[in-house]
Every structure is written in structure tokens, then in C-alpha cells.
Amino acid sequence: MDTNKPMPVIGSLQTGIQIIDTLIEQDRPLKFTEIQELTGITKSNLYKYLNTLTMLGLLYRDKKKGTFSLGSKLIEYGNAAIGSENVISRVTPYLKDISRHTQLTALLSVWTHDGPVIANIWSASYGLNIGAQIGTKLPLLSSAGKMMAAFQQSPDVNEWKISELKNLTDDKKERFERELDTIRNTYFSYAGEPLVDHVSSFSVPILNYKKELVGAITVVGFNQLIPEHPETDISQFVLKNAFELSESFGWH
Incomplete structure (x- = not known):
């Protein structure tokens, strides 16, 4: 059997995904002409693709502005892929309360097969750019990444840690492992400027009855507003x- 033989594919499906990928890469609503220019799809075919994707809920068309953006159906698919729909619905009211109380951005991250991703965000009113959106994969040295490494135990996590730490010196790896021990004891992790300059974060875990990590709540804001230790009023809140959330999942 020739294992190098190309697998048969459906070209039109690839083209539809290309349109979605283009909107993701541009990270803003696009007009028809912009999509046509970026994808190179002929106008007659692009009309058909956009109409189909919009009808399926994979894209949303703003009739007033004449722009296309990602549709709500993609969020459903994303939630199903990471198996976190129940977690998201349970955590969202807490994110809202935390954001309102702290005047900072609160987000939920969950573990996937190749690292933590943002599953939901409740933004502060001043519109801070945290350099991420729902579906963004987070690095190991982010506060959420550290929390996952500290509490999530599986072969996938070990492989991810090895891959993320491969460029660090042995001394830095040892310091990182010591930091994980502290995180397990304090239930608190901090990271300075993991994604955007002048923006830092801290994370706390959501655990279940097996003391396994369900997800992590992360608070994001400008450096001077984010506490580095668990003893502050914001951290304690x-x-x-x-x-409280962990207890709802059976943790004691």
C-alpha cells in the first residue's frame, strides 16, 4: 500500500474553510471586496460561498455595514470540541461578577489536547486589549498555563510542558518547577506581560471532586493593577x- 498517496479531498469544503480562516486571521469584520481580494475567489463563486456560510450560521452578515464576521455556530462547535459547554454556563456569572467587582477583564480557560484555550471572556468596561480572544491558545508561561501545568496531570500535559520548556535553560526549568509547587500550595499563579506589553494576569483554579482541574479563572489588566500575590483583597475575592465554583463541582 502506498502510504504517500494523497488522500481524496473536497475542494469546495476547503474553499469554505479558507474564507473562515481569512476572517480569523484578519480579526475584524470584512466587506465582500476585501474577502475577494484576500482569497482570490471569483466574485460569482464567493457570493455562493458567503450565502451558504451565512445560512448555516458559520458567518454573520451585517446588512447595514455590508460586512461579514464569524457566526455564532462556530462558538457552538468550539464549545463542543473542548467539551466545556456546562463549565462555561456555570462559570460565566462568576466572570461577570469578578469583572464588575475588580473593574478588570476576567476569562475562563480550559484544557484541550494540546494546551489551554480561552473558553469565555467578560471584559472590563474600558475595553482593554488583552491580546487574545475566545479560542486563543495560551502559552505555558502565562498565568493560566502555569495553573494548568500545576494541577492538570496527563501525558498530554507532560508533552506540552516539554515542548514549551525546551528552549529554557536547566536553571530556569528548575525555577519553573519550584513555582509550580508554590502554585499548588497557594492556588494562585501570576504572569507578567505574557501576551501584550504592560498587561499582566493572575489565575486561580476550578477543581472537581477528584481534585482535578476543570478550568482556570484569569484576571487580566495593566501591570500596576494586577496583584502578584494571593494575599491582596482582589486575589482573595x-x-x-x-x-465556591469548585465546591459546585464537588471539590472540598
Whole structure:
């Protein structure tokens, strides 16, 4: 059997995904002419693709502005892929309360097969750019990444850690492992500027009855607003909410 033989594919499906990928890459609503220019799809075919994708809920068309953006159906698919729909619905009211209380952005991240991703965001009113959106994969050295590494135990996590740490010196790897021990004891992780300059974050865990990690709540804001230790009022407020959530999943 020739294992190098190309697998048969459906070209039109690839083209439809290309349109979605283009909107993701541009990270903003696009007009028809912009999509046509970026994808190179002929106008007659592009009309058909956009109409089909919009009808299926994979794209949303703003009739007033004449722009296309990602549709709500993609969020459903994303939630199903990471198996977190129940977690998201349970955590969202807490994210809202944390954001309102702290005047900072609160987000939920969950583990997938190749690292943590953002599953939901409740933004502060001043519109801080945190450099991420729902579906963004987070690096190991982010506060959520550290929380996953500290509490999530599986072969996938070990492989991810090895891959993410491969460029660090042995001394830095040892310091990182010591930091994970502290995180397990305090239920608190901090990271300075993991994605965007002048923006830092701290994370706390959501645990279940097996003391396994369900997800992590992360608070994001400008460096001077984010506490680096669990003893502050903001840290304690978020930890209290995380413990309450954990108890709802059976944690004691």
C-alpha cells in the first residue's frame, strides 16, 4: 500500500474553510471586496460561498455595514470540541461578577489536547486589549498555563510542558518547577506581560471532586493593577469565587 498517496479531498469544503480562516486571521469584520481580494475567489463563486456560510450560521452578515464576521455556530462547535459547554454556563456569572467587582477583564480557560484555550471572556468596561480572544491558545508561561501545568496531570500535559520548556535553560526549568509547587500550595499563579506589553494576569483554579482541574479563572489588566500575590483583597475575592465554583463541582 502506498502510504504517500494523497488522500481524496473536497475542494469546495476547503474553499469554505479558507474564507473562515481569512476572517480569523484578519480579526475584524470584512466587506465582500476585501474577502475577494484576500482569497482570490471569483466574485460569482464567493457570493455562493458567503450565502451558504451565512445560512448555516458559520458567518454573520451585517446588512447595514455590508460586512461579514464569524457566526455564532462556530462558538457552538468550539464549545463542543473542548467539551466545556456546562463549565462555561456555570462559570460565566462568576466572570461577570469578578469583572464588575475588580473593574478588570476576567476569562475562563480550559484544557484541550494540546494546551489551554480561552473558553469565555467578560471584559472590563474600558475595553482593554488583552491580546487574545475566545479560542486563543495560551502559552505555558502565562498565568493560566502555569495553573494548568500545576494541577492538570496527563501525558498530554507532560508533552506540552516539554515542548514549551525546551528552549529554557536547566536553571530556569528548575525555577519553573519550584513555582509550580508554590502554585499548588497557594492556588494562585501570576504572569507578567505574557501576551501584550504592560498587561499582566493572575489565575486561580476550578477543581472537581477528584481534585482535578476543570478550568482556570484569569484576571487580566495593566501591570500596576494586577496583584502578584494571593494575599491582596482582589486575589482573595477571586479565590473565594473559585473555591465556591469548585465546591459546585464537588471539590472540598
